[in-house]
Amino acid sequence: MADIIDGRAISKEIQSEVQRDVEKLRAEKGVVPGLTVVLVGDDPASHVYVNNKAKTCARLGMRSAVEKLPATTTQAELLDLVARLNRDPAVHGILVQLPLPKQINPQVIINSLDPAKDVDGLHPFNVGLLCAGHPRFIPCTPYGICELLTRSAVQIPGSDVVVLGRSNLVGRPLSVLLSSKGRFGDATVTVCHSRSAHLAEVCKRADILVVAIGQREFVTADMVKPGAVVIDVGTHPARNENEKMTGDVKFAEVSPIASMITPVPGGVGPMTIAMLMRNAVDAAVIRTA
Numbered sequence: 071m072a073d074i075i076d077g078r079a080i081s082k083e084i085q086s087e088v089q090r091d092v093e094k095l096r097a098e099k100g101v102v103p104g105l106t107v108v109l110v111g112d113d114p115a116s117h118v119y120v121n122n123k124a125k126t127c128a129r130l131g132m133r134s135a136v137e138k139l140p141a142t143t144t145q146a147e148l149l150d151l152v153a154r155l156n157r158d159p160a161v162h163g164i165l166v167q168l169p170l171p172k173q174i175n176p177q178v179i180i181n182s183l184d185p186a187k188d189v190d191g192l193h194p195f196n197v198g199l200l201c202a203g204h205p206r207f208i209p210c211t212p213y214g215i216c217e218l219l220t221r222s223a224v225q226i227p228g229s230d231v232v233v234l235g236r237s238n239l240v241g242r243p244l245s246v247l248l249s250s251k252g253r254f255g256d257a258t259v260t261v262c263h264s265r266s267a268h269l270a271e272v273c274k275r276a277d278i279l280v281v282a283i284g285q286r287e288f289v290t291a292d293m294v295k296p297g298a299v300v301i302d303v304g305t306h307p308a309r310n311e312n313e314k315m316t317g318d319v320k321f322a323e324v325s326p327i328a329s330m331i332t333p334v335p336g337g338v339g340p341m342t343i344a345m346l347m348r349n350a351v352d353a354a355v356i357r358t359a
């Protein structure tokens with residue numbers, strides 16, 4: 071039976087480290103890191119995420135603000151807000167919550183962020199730094215997955231990793247990090263996706279299988295090598311009272327053959343917020359260095 075990788079415990083550990091850094095920055099430089107989260111529209115899940123981010127910020131001693139805009143906001147109005155936040159010296163980090171309403175092109179907004187405040191690591195400048203092997207802000211979910219692996223003593227160098235999913239938010243940056251030189255790197259990485267041939271066979275070669283394909287319980291036992299480490303990035307809410315929240319992995323049949331596995335909830339989810347706090351403090355440190 072697999073050991074459970076406890077994302078809640080590891081997230082708390084990282085948040086304590088961040089809190090210490092916040093105190094140090096205040097004591098030594100008189101600087102309070104500030105994060106502003108921008109939320110457009112009324113997606114209920116996004117409201118929950120954004121409120122949690124603001125609460126965590128406050129708990130760690132940071133300055134946090136949430137800018138809530140109506141679903142009818144135009145792209146020009148959102149660009150104006152981003153320009154104002156770019157100019158505000160008390161704002162060290164900006165996160166524009168995705169998805170955005172359909173009249174707004176998310177890439178146009180991301181491109182308008184000051185790259186030095188882009189704590190999501192999604193601006194092309196930061197994507198370029200990551201690809202060139204000198205990451206500044208690592209996108210929060212891939213960063214969280216790397217911390218889960220290293221803090222669980224999983225050997226990344228030399229291992230065969232399969233990343234299932236190629237999104238800009240998770241699969242793509244994670245595959246770059248794990249295959250680069252550096253503290254989370256030196257693995258042999260295969261990226262596959264919904265259009266890959268022989269998916270089950272490819273997944274079965276993985277020492278570390280990361281699943282971010284966005285399909286409920288997509289990975290079954292026959293796709294997993296005995297003893298593999300399985301990281302499940304999916305979150306699918308219960309559809310009725312008899313169902314629980316599930317991930318992209320069929321946990322009940324995969325956990326008996328994996329050596330380690332992340333649960334849903336309580337695996338990757340709690341890590342994202344911890345890494346956002348890490349990036350926000352790092353943004354303040356960079357600004358004041």
Ligand code: GUN
Nearest residue numbers: 165166167168169190210
């Ligand atoms: N929506 C879901 N995940 C994320 C994330 O990591 N960053 C942003 N900006 N929006 C998200």
